[in-house]
Amino acid sequence: MAAVLMIGTFLGLFGETALNMALTNIMEDFDVSAASAAWLTTGYLLVLAVLVPLSSYLVRWFTTRQLITAAIILAIVGSLCGALAPNFTVLLVGRFIQALATGIILPLMFSVVMLIFPVEKRGAVMGIVGIILTAGPALGPSIAGVIVSALSWHYIFWMMAVAYVIVLIIALTKVDNVSEVTRPKIDALSLIASTFGFGGVVFALATLAEQKISEPIVYAPLAIGLVLLLIFGVRQTKMAEPMIDLSVFKSPMFSLGVALMVATMFMILSVAILIPMYLKAVLGFAALTAGLCMLPGNVLNIMMSPIVGVNFDKIGAKMFTRIGFSMILVSMIVFLTTMSATTATWIIIVNLCVFFVGVSMTIMPAQTNAMNSLAPQKFADGSAALNTLTQIAGASGTAIAMTMFTIGQQNYAAKFINVVPADMLAHGIHTAFIVVAVIAVVGLIGSFFVKNVEAVRG
Template sequence: MSTFMISYIIFAVFVLAVLNIMLRRRKSAPAAVETADGARADVRPATSSGQSQGGLGDIGSRGKVVVTVMLGAFVAILNQTLINVALPHMMQDFNVETATIQWLVTGYMLVNGVLIPISPFLIAKFPTKTLFVSSMSFFAIGAFVCSIAPTFAVMLAGRLTQAVGAGIIMQLMMVIMLSIFPPERRGVAMGTVGIAMMFAPAVGPTLSGWLVEHYTWRLLFYVVLPIAIVDLVLASLWLKKTPRKGNPVLDMKGAIYSTIGFGGVLYGFSEAGSNGWGQTEVVVSLVVGSLFLVLFTWRSLRSEHPVLNFRVFRYPVFTLSTVIGSVINMAMFAAMVLLPVYLQNLRGFTPLDAGLLLLPGAIVMAIMSPISGWVFDRIGARALAIVGLIITAVTTWEFSKLTMDTPYSHLIWLYIFRMFGMSMLGMPIMTEGLNALPRHLYSHGTAMANTLRQVAASLGTAFLVTVMSNRTKFHVEQYRNEMTETNPFFMDVVSQLKQVIPSDEAVSELLYGLVQQRATVEGINDAFFVATGLTVLALLMAFFLKGKKHKSPSA
C-alpha cells in the first residue's frame, strides 16, 4: 500500500477523532426549549435519521438562500474541474511523479467519498448556518494553503482541507433546497441550482487551460479564493441562525466502517483505471473496501442511530431513480474521460482548444437545467428521462465513430446535442427519487444517492478506461497481423514511404506510430460503444418511472 494511502487513512482517523471529541463535549445535557408559559422542557434526542435536519426551518429569504448555496456549489465544483489541466505543470514545479501528483485528485475524491455518508449526522447535529459557514471556511482556508504551497505535502494538505468543506457544502445544498421548497416547485428550484452545477464544469477546463497556458497554475486558487470569501460573507449576512433541534448520536463503528469501506472501494476503482485490475494494491483495496462496506450495511440496518439510513431503499421510486442515476453517471463519464484523450493525446489540441470545444455543450446544459426543472414540475421525470436518454444514446453512439479526421465543428455540435439530452436527466431523476421520501430522510436520501453516484462514476471511469486499453491492444495486434509482405496494400504503402524516407528504421517507426494512433482511436470508439449500451440500459429502466410527480410522504 502506498505512502499516500497510509497518509489518507491517518487523515481520516484524525478527522473522526476530532469529531468524536467535539461530540463528547456537546453531549453533557439534553437540549431544552422554552414553552409558551415560560417553562423549560427537555427535547428528546433525535437520531441522525430522525426528524431534525440540522435546524432547517426559517433560515432566511428563499432568494438569498438560493443565491448563497448556488455560489457555494459553483465554487466547489469549479475548484474540482480546474486542477486536472494543471497537473503536468504542478509535476514540474514540485518535481514529483505522475502517480504522486494524481493524489491531488484521488485524495480529494476520497475525502469527499468519506464525508458524504457522515453528512446526514452533521446536518442533523449542527445548525444550518453554522455548518455552511464552517464548511466554506474549510474550503477557503484550503484554497489559500494551495495558492502558497511551497511543497507537494503542503499542497496535498490544502486540497484535503478543501475537500472537507466541499463535500459537506454539496450535501447541505441539496437538503436546504428540498426543505425550503414544496414538492410542486422543487423541479425549478433544483434546476436553478443546477445552473451553477453545470456552468462550473463548462468554465473550469477552459479557464484552467487559458490561465495555465499564459500564467501560472497558482492563479487557479487565486480565482477560487475570492469567490469563497464572498460566499462566506453572504452566508454570514443572509442565513439566519436557527436553534439546534436535537442531540443526534453518531454511530462511531459505522463511521469507521464507512470510512474504510468507501475509501477502499473508491481508491481501488481509481487505481484500476490507471494501473489495471490485476495490481495487488487494487485487489487489496477493493477486497478490504467491499468487506467493510458489507459490515457497514449490516451495522446500519441493525443500529438505532445509523450513520447512513439504508431504509431509504424501502421507497421503490427512490431506489429506481438512484439506480438509473448511477448508470447514467457511468455513461456520462465516457465523454469526460475519453474525449480529452482523443482531443489532446491524438489530435494534438491544446488544453484551451479542448476546453473551448466542450464549452458550448456545457453552457447549453446549464441553460436547459431550470427549463428541465420547470417541465419536471408539470409532467414528472418519466417523459424527460426517456427523451433525454434517447438523445444521449444516439449521440454517444455517434461518438463511437471517431476518426483522426473528424471535423472540429462536428465534435462541437455532437457534444452540444449530447449535453442537451443529459440536461433532462440529472436533477429531474434525482428530485423524483427524493420527492418520494419523507422529510426526515432527505439528508440520508441525498447522501445515499450522491454516494452511489460517486462510486458509479469511479467504477465507470475505471471500466471504460480498461475497455479502451484492452481494445487498443487488440486493434494493435490486429493491424500488425495485416502488416505482412503478402499484403499488397501494405507493401504499396511501404514503397511510397521509402521514396520519401530512405531509412528503413524510420519507415518502420512511422508505421507503428500510425498503427498505435489508429488503434487508440478504435479503442476509444469501442469504449463509447459500451457507454451507449449503459445508456440504453438506463433508458429501459426509465420506462418504469411514474408519469406524474410524487408528493413527499408526511414526515
C-alpha cells in the same frame, strides 16, 4: 441562503474537473505520470465518497451556519494550498482539503433547499440545482482551459480562493439555522465501515489504471471495501438511529431515481476527463481551444436545466428521462463510430451539445422524482444516500475511464509494430467510451420504469 449554498456547491463541483484541462501541464511541472496526475481528480472524488455519508450525522450534530462556515473556510485553505503548491504532494493535499469542503456543503445544499422551499416551487428550484450539479463539473475544463492558456494552472486555485472569500462574507450575514440539532449517538462501527468501505472501493478502482486486478494493491482494498460496505448496510437496518436510514430505498422511485443519477454522474465525469485529453493529446489543441470546444455543450446544458425545471411538473420525470437518455446514447454511438486521430472538430462539438442536452433532461428530473417520493423527515437521509452514491459514481467514472484508456493503449501497442502516438491515444479513449455507452444503454432501459411521483407533504 440558497444562493450561498448553490455557489459554494458549484465551486466545489467545478473544482472536481477543473484540473483535467491542466493535467498535462501539471505532469510536466512535477514530472508525474498520467495515472498519478489523475489522482488529483480521483483523490478529490475519493474524499467525497468517504465524507458525504457522514453528512446525515453532521447536520444533526452542528448547526447549518456552523457547517457552511466551516466548509467555506476549508475550501479557502485547500485553494491556497493548491495555488502555492511547491510540489505534487502539497497540491494533492490541497485537493483533499477542498474535497472535505465540498463533501460538507453538497449534501447540505440538497436537504436545506428541500426544506426551505414549498413543494410547488420545488421543480423550478431543483432545475437550478440541476444546473449546479452538471454545469460545475462540465464547465470545469472549459473555464480552466482559458485560465491555463492565459495565465497558469495555479490561477485556477487563486480564483477559487477569491470566490470562496466572497461567498464566506455573504454567508456570515445571510445564513440561518434551519436543521434540527439532535446530536444522536455516533456509532463507531458504522463510521469505520463507511469510511474504509467506500474509500477502499474507490481506491481500488482508481489503482486499476496503473495495476492489474490480480495485484494485492487492487484486489485487497476492493475485497475489504465490499465486505465493510456489507457490514455497514446490515448494521444500518438494525440500529434505532442509523447513520443513514436505508429505509429510503424501500421507495422504488427513490431507488430508481438514484440509479439514474448514478448512471448520469458516471457519464459526466467520464466525459469530463476523456474529452479534454482527446482534444489536447490527440487532436493537438491548446488548452484554450480545447476549452472553447467544450463550451457550447455546457452553455446548452445551463440554458436547458431551468427550462426542464420549470416544465417538470407538466411533463414529469418519465418523459424527460427517456428523451434524455436517448440523446445521451445517440451521442455515445456517434463518439464510438467517428472518434479517431483525424475526427473533424465540428463533430465533437455538435456531439457534446447532444450529450449535455440529454444530461440536462435526466439529472434534475431523476433526482427530484427520487426526493419527492420521500417524506420531509427523510430528506437528510435521502440526500446523504443519493449524494454518496452519485459521488461514488463520479469517482468510478473517472477511475474506470482512465483504466480503460490505459487498456486501450496497451492493446493498440500490442497489435501494431509501428505505433503512432496519436492513433494509440485515440484508441485508448475509444475503448473508454465503450463503457460509457454501456452505461447509457442501462440508463435508457431504467428510464422506461420511471413513474411520475407527486411530492409528499407534511
